[in-house]
Amino acid sequence: MPTPAKTEPRWTRRKHARPEEITAAALESFVERGYAGTRLEDVAARAGISKGTLYLYFENKEELFKAVVREGLVSPIAEIRGIVDQFDGSTFDLLRMMLFGWWERVGATRVSGIPKLIFAEAGNFPELARFYVAEVVDPGHDVIAAIVKRGIARGEFRDIDPHYAAQMIAAPMVFITMWCRSLAHHATRTIDPVQYLETHLDMLRHALART
Amino acid sequence: MPTPAKTEPRWTRRKHARPEEITAAALESFVERGYAGTRLEDVAARAGISKGTLYLYFENKEELFKAVVREGLVSPIAEIRGIVDQFDGSTFDLLRMMLFGWWERVGATRVSGIPKLIFAEAGNFPELARFYVAEVVDPGHDVIAAIVKRGIARGEFRDIDPHYAAQMIAAPMVFITMWCRSLAHHATRTIDPVQYLETHLDMLRHALART
Amino acid sequence: MPTPAKTEPRWTRRKHARPEEITAAALESFVERGYAGTRLEDVAARAGISKGTLYLYFENKEELFKAVVREGLVSPIAEIRGIVDQFDGSTFDLLRMMLFGWWERVGATRVSGIPKLIFAEAGNFPELARFYVAEVVDPGHDVIAAIVKRGIARGEFRDIDPHYAAQMIAAPMVFITMWCRSLAHHATRTIDPVQYLETHLDMLRHALART
Amino acid sequence: MPTPAKTEPRWTRRKHARPEEITAAALESFVERGYAGTRLEDVAARAGISKGTLYLYFENKEELFKAVVREGLVSPIAEIRGIVDQFDGSTFDLLRMMLFGWWERVGATRVSGIPKLIFAEAGNFPELARFYVAEVVDPGHDVIAAIVKRGIARGEFRDIDPHYAAQMIAAPMVFITMWCRSLAHHATRTIDPVQYLETHLDMLRHALART
DNA sequence: TATGAATGAGGATTCATTCAT
């Protein structure tokens, strides 16, 4: 195979690409276009680097996606976990703190566009699904279940299965992000996230409180 | 009797492919593999027709997708609406009836794979998103809000904003279908849908009941 | 992912691509450019079909290559095997017949450009190497070893290890094709293949004859 | 004594990369993976230098390849030529000495992986092919032809065309190196090089001996 | 109406080559 035609460089070289700039660009693209619909070339362009440079930092599309998830979801959850474990006060206050802490860190940011993507692509990228379950779903569920257990242990909550209770607490959280990140733009009736979360808290107070 | 010359046609011609058979096949594929991941060739194979025939019935992948969504979602909700309007009994019983009626008609069937598709593709198909909001989200929301209002009117539920309450009732319903249709296959912890719905009802009872 | 821009077809459609036309085109390219250096697009162009059509007939580059080898080397060897097994006459005559039969069917044709390719790419495409050993080297060796055994059994050849004798018979056959297909074009001294083979036969006669 | 600020250089700078170390590394890679399959990054890593440094010594991959060939093949042949010219003894002994001398110096070493590369790349590098013919093939052939002529002149060999006889002597030598350097790793039947060469010599003895 | 062979744009990934430091 003969040497390919010499190419004259017309580009200017960047100093140093930083991985976070790349994952930030990738996040936008993934959330806008979906996993399959995201073209690595676009991500590169958004990050101001070339296609090839992407591969210096991430082995492939899948690893890039995982990095986005790790940065955007795994660490905030760990952070929240820390706060929850150290909290000293009523469990209802803890619940509120967790809910709004999560909203600030995740729900209100672009990262919250990830779950819809995972749900949609799980069938095609099982490895991604497993990763997401292990790194996001399970830890997230555990934080919430821990709160429920704490409430029961302290006699603030009624006796209820923490596993299923955690699901009921999490579902509206997931739902509101998916709504805001996709259907909200096309909706006739608007939902105010804060009021939504307040209602959720209010109903949880009644649903969980010891009679 | 001389053996007649055999010129076997390589394919057997179907009489009439029916669009519903095609959308049924497409639904399965879309739900399993997502929009981008669905190969028209697979849909055709599942429907027992050829790739070319698909294009006699649907202009392109996009139109097929729209047809799938349109066909799968509208009527069950209308049916439930009828039942709700005619119901005569306690509103909590009505809530239970609605929830499990929906589960049987929608939640437990393949159609329930559609929401995740909509969420994921809303950005790419705004028109479809609007359609879905108008034909599914809003009517669905209305049924539930109607139940809440009924409960309040009859003094069974405490005074609560029916709009937001409806959201809180719907979120876990949507969530459980999305879970079952995608992440459940990769999960470490299992969720039993019936127990999930029972917990939901139980918590709603506490959350909505007049003190 | 939005539907890609509709493309206006500007091409004319062929009736039916025949696999042999494709393998013929591929053979030329492989022999000229090597395995890695062969671009499937070129093969397609040579065969007068499009890139995509190639994939209707061959799963991938590797399978295409295997098909070329099967058609160009495996069947001729099988054919020669048949002739050898049925031969009735002196084993020296059989040797001559095999040698020139092979020359006509393989050595003098483009197919003989394959071995050099295999030797060069074996490290990079182990699967190809294994295939070639199993389908070409071993059967080819067996035919020759069978001739040697026949000669010994009939008392025409002296007692000699058939395995290594077969190697000595085959080496110049392989060598002459590699020479003709690559270095011959750049050589100062010419080799006449027929005279080369005659010398080979002559030396074999002395080397193998029972004293 | 205050601790001095440590700014450790991330790399250690080599004093002087020597071209031979690079060609040695390149030879290994070319022989293992072929021309196209050789990645300059691997060559650099093997040579303990960086990709960029490679380009200080060789203009491009092609020139590196040429350098490898030039360095690896010319001198051993000259050396053997000297030994042959000075030999005093039976020509059959000389043949044996040449054969095993070559095996030790070339055949058994990595350099013997070059011919297969040349054969494969001759089409792409005509200039290299010409170089190889002039510097390796022709001189090599001459040494062997000289031996044949000596044998005939001394009445030890029968009257035979030295040119073609030399080819017959050389072919198995080339063949065994190509085998050992590529297909041997994937073969089912093993060849022992020494026994192979012994058989070659044994057959040559019969084939060349004066009756 | 039904078919399925043919098409070619599109995208992930590789790697020879450049050049600011």
Added chain:
DNA sequence: GATGAATGAATCCTCATTCAT
């Protein structure tokens, strides 16, 4: 001299779409 991050052309393969039969 030495480095290695950055580049982008090149290539394999996929799949939505077309159309002669």
